[in-house]
Amino acid sequence: MNRKLVLTGGFVAVLLVLAIGTSMTMLSGEADRHGGIDWESDVDAALTEANETETPLLLYVWMDDCGACEDFGARLAEDRPAALDAYVLAETDLGSESTAEQYGVSATPTLVVIAPDGTKVTTINPVAVDDLDERLDRAHENASDP
Helix, strand or coil: CHHHHHHHHHHHHHHHHHHHHHHHHHHHHHHHHHCCCCCECCHHHHHHHHHHHCCCEEEEEECCCCHHHHHHHHHHHHCCCHHHHHCEEEEEECCCCHHHHHCCCCCCCEEEEECCCCCEEEEECCCCCCCHHHHHHHHHHHHHCC
16 A cells, blocks of 8 residues: 555656746747746737827747747847837737738748838848847837828
8 A cells, every 4th residue: 555655646646747847948939938037928018008108019939949039039049129118019829829820921030010090010030130229119119100
């Protein structure tokens, strides 16, 4: 009886370690892809907030197993553009959301600048630009013009 209890307890401990390890791996993958930035995952809620606060929305479109998305996340974690502070931030997975399709996104990573009224202003390939902060500032100005 004691042997069964020890074996069962050991099995539960192994499962717990595996579950914690898997959760940590998933969390670190998301942090890598998102640069440690707290992007809103509910795009509709973000659009509502952008409209109510009259603040442009920056939509980050990513995809699982996207090496360029991970590179972009690392770049964000290393040198977060100050211009991000002027936006409502949201994110969506290209593979699971029609939102990306709605704004004409077919590749990742892509940043979509959306005016407070919900109209697309521009898209930016964040990997291809050296002056991301400047591009985000210009796009913000364009999105804020009536």
